[in-house]
Amino acid sequence: MRSYFQRFNFFAFSILVFLVSSCTNLDNKQVNSPVSTQQGSTATPQVSPQNQQESEIKLLNDEAVNILQQGQFKEALQKLEKGLEISQDKGERFWEAVTLNNIGRLYQKQANYSQALQSYQQALFINREIGDRVQLGKTYSNIGYLFDIQNQPELAIFFYKHCLINREIARLNPAVLSAPQPDAYNVTVAQTYRILGEKLLKQGRVVEAQRSMDLLKVEELEGFLKDVPGNQRTAKGIEIAPGEKALKQQLEQTGNNAVELGKELTKLRKIAPEQRSPAQKQRIEQLVLDQQKLLEQFNNFIASPAVKTQLEQLSVTAKRQSLDLASINELRDNLARLSQxxxxxxxxxxxxxxxxxxxxxxxxxxxxxxxxxxxxxxxxxxxxxxxxxxxxxxxxxxxxxxxxxxxxxxxxxxxxxxxxxxxxxxxxxxxxxxxxxxxxxxxxxxxVERFSVNYITAASLTNFNTPPASSLRVLAGAFTKGNYQVEVGNQRLAFSGLPFAGQEVEGLAATIPGTQKLIDEAFSPKATIPQMDDYSIVHFATHAAFVVGKPEDSFILFGNGDRVNLRDVANWSLTNVDLVVLSACETGLGGKLGNGEEILGFGYQMQKTGARATIASLWSVDDGGTQALMSAFYALLSPGKLTKAEALRQAQIALIHADSKVKNKNVPIATSSGLSHPYYWAPFILIGNGL
The missing domain is CATH 3.30.420 (Nucleotidyltransferase; domain 5)
Structure with missing residues (x-):
């Protein structure tokens, strides 16, 4: 096994240099999911010889990872070496790269960092060769992590950024991201984005950190919902800083030479040793020597005082160049054009x-x-x-x-x-x-008495300046009576009709004439969903729940007892809808809090339907507080002079001061006092375009 690593040592490291410098050359290629990735999943009705080989390699990797966690390094390496041998013999390039990544993790745990890097480099070469953006990005993450634990933050950042760049290009074809993924990586991709943001902030590189933090939210959505597509803004990835560009140019010079040698060497190695001519054997020896020379030149370059100084100055140069980053300028321009x-x-x-x-x-x-x-x-x-x-x-x-x-x-x-x-x-x-x-x-x-608040999922997914609808046309549904049992995971929850929901809808109709009302049995998915896009506002006075777990666990309950889950919502078409209001939502059912992905996911799914904004609640208000707030909100919104965010803010202030002299004369508070506690007005948040 050791001879295999020695044979490829110089070649692989040079290929790494080339891959880093030329990663953007893949940008215009179609991203395809590797067949091996999908075949590596455990459920296959018929097992072909190829699938049997892949399953064996996968099993060897899984077993090695498990015993590696128990500190059984020798046994884990034996299994990985066997998996590597099978993958090489059978030409399973995807699984060869996976196995090399796991061998790298093994050496890394033993603090054998040079061998770990060598394994990662070989995996990187294979991922680049087969055009697998997803695995290429994850291997970059492994290399970044390797430099990270060696306290080389600039190089860690450099490689982490390449993970992000490749991941965001792959997101243009989201199906490849949701394919089964092997356990061969030090941290998840979402953790890579978070670590990158943290390290950039430590160096004062705020513009790059903001970009990483924004794309982190997109990656979290992918982890929760799957199949989250990218767009032109996400596909830009993250900027390579000026200091990194200079380093990249030097790497490219070395890598271009190395790849030409590598192509020829790979071709020659496909010939069985016993069938090689003397000239071919001599040429292989010469190619290896040439690679050694290239590696020596690269090592001298990377260890030079000039490069070390350049890396250390990255935080300073990144600060100075922050205004040149297109993504942040676009964001600032969007903010500048907002009416508020x-x-x-x-x-x-x-x-x-x-x-x-x-x-x-x-x-x-x-x-x-x-x-x-x-x-x-x-x-x-x-x-x-x-x-x-x-x-x-x-x-x-x-x-x-x-x-x-x-x-x-x-x-x-x-x-x-x-x-x-x-x-x-x-x-x-x-x-x-x-x-x-x-x-x-x-x-x-x-x-709220000082500012309106507008939640967003991610800047790269948000259209800040889409104008609101010119006129208000409302479809309002309400669940007012009855009792329904809903199974959520291993829980069985009971939901009863909302006594004030009918009054809420009636008040809305009085404020905005022509409101279409659907109550109880008439408020069913079959009757409601087809006509939603005929209205500018869709208002549901019913139970909804954002549940930690799978998207299928979060739901909207209709008046006839049917429910639509978060996954189903993505199939709605609401391109003409300016606002969706869910006035009785709940989060943290059973006191269980996760990381809020279900709330982020809800906002995104509504955004994906085409709706410009959503108002939802973080807990369900069980009395007339919701009715009072919604009456105030629509009274303020209907004249068309306030943004949605500002109308919500003033409605919330109206409840805070309902029992005081500080009242908005345009807001009819037809309720008793005592609604100033945030329980009544605070749960309502606006997600999306607040105009």
Missing amino acids: KSILIYPLVLDDNLELVVVSPESVPIHRKVAVTREQLNQTIATFRQQLQTPERNDTVIKTANQLYNWLIKPIENEIKASGATNLMYAPDDQLRYIPLAALHDGKQWL
Whole structure:
């Protein structure tokens, strides 16, 4: 086995150089899912000899990975060597690359970093050869991780970025991303994006970090929903910094020479040793010597003081060049064209701290590091959610709301003030998705009293400036009576009709004449879904649930007892719909919180239907609070003078001050006082285009 590595050592390393420098040369090629990937799945009705070989290689890899985790290095290597031998003999290039990646992981665990890199390099060459963007990106991630644990952050960033670049190109054909994937990688792709964002922020490379954080949300959607397509904005990947471009040019010079030698060497090695002529044997020896010379030149280059200095200066040059990045300029231009002065806030939740990235139209992106651990933050989020749903006292919830304000808003107050923003565009991360930003408190007032809040899934998936519908035409459905049992995973949940839902819809119809009403049995998927795209607003006063787990577990319950799950929603066509309102949603059923992918996924699925925005609730308000808020919202929206985000904000303020002298004369609050607790007004969030 060792002789195999020695034979390919110099060749593989040179190929790595070429692959890094020329990864963008694949951009115009069609991305196809490798046949071997799909055949590697466990369920095959008929087993051909080829499938038997692949299954054997897969089994050897799975067994090796399992015993490797138990520290049985020798036994794991034996299995991997056997898998490698079979894959080479049978020409199973996909599985050869998988096995080489796992051999790299084994050597890495033994701190044999040179051998680990060598294995990864060979896998990289094969992935490039077969045109597999998905596996190529993951192998880049393995190499980035290898440099990461050796405390070489600049090189780690460089390779992590190539993982992202290849992944985003592959996303243009999302079917390849959802194919079965082998266990051959140090971290998941989503973790790679998160690590990359963290490392870029540590170096002050905020523009690149923002891009990584934005695409992280797209990758999280892929992990939850599958088949999430990319677009022209996501396919741009992430910029190669000026300092990295200079390094890339040097790598390309070495790689171009190495690949020509490699092609000839590969061709010669296909000839069985006993059949090679003396001239062919001599040529192989010469090619290996030439590769050694190329490797020596490369090693001298990479170890030179000039290159080391250049790598160390990357953070400085990246800061200076931030204005040249097309993606951030496009984002800032979109923000500048919004009717409300807006600022974009990206939190990134890390184990040891919270990072805040802020993008405004007038200045370069900035970031602030907040000293709070993931554990502290999640505990506070759980406490806050419990307090928000217990509307007895305001003082306890205000204290927690103020703590969260001090973590999420106070560190960037100066930037918000300098921008003149009245609207906060918010792309929450992890469990922050379970709490409403509007309910934070600065010690004097709720955040909603100062700003409107517009949630987005990801900037690269959002059209900020699509104009709203010119007239309001409403389709309103309500579940008012009856009881239905719903099975969610291993839970069986009971849902009853909402007494105020009928009043909610009647109030809406009174505010917007011509509203089409569907109540109870008439409010069925069969009757409702076909006509939704005839209206500019679709309003459902019924139960909906965002459930941790699979997309099929999250659902909307119709008035006749039928339900539509999150996967089904993607098949709706709502290209004419400006707003979808679900007024009685729930998250965290049974007290279980995940990372909020189900909320992110809901926003994306609605966006995918063509609807410009969605209003949903993070918990279900069981009394007249929802009716009061919706009455206020539509009264403010119907004249057409306010954006959806601002109408929601003013409706929420109307409930806060319903029992005080501070009232909006345009808002009819036909309810009793006592709705000032955030339990009643805070759960409602607007996702998407807030215009």
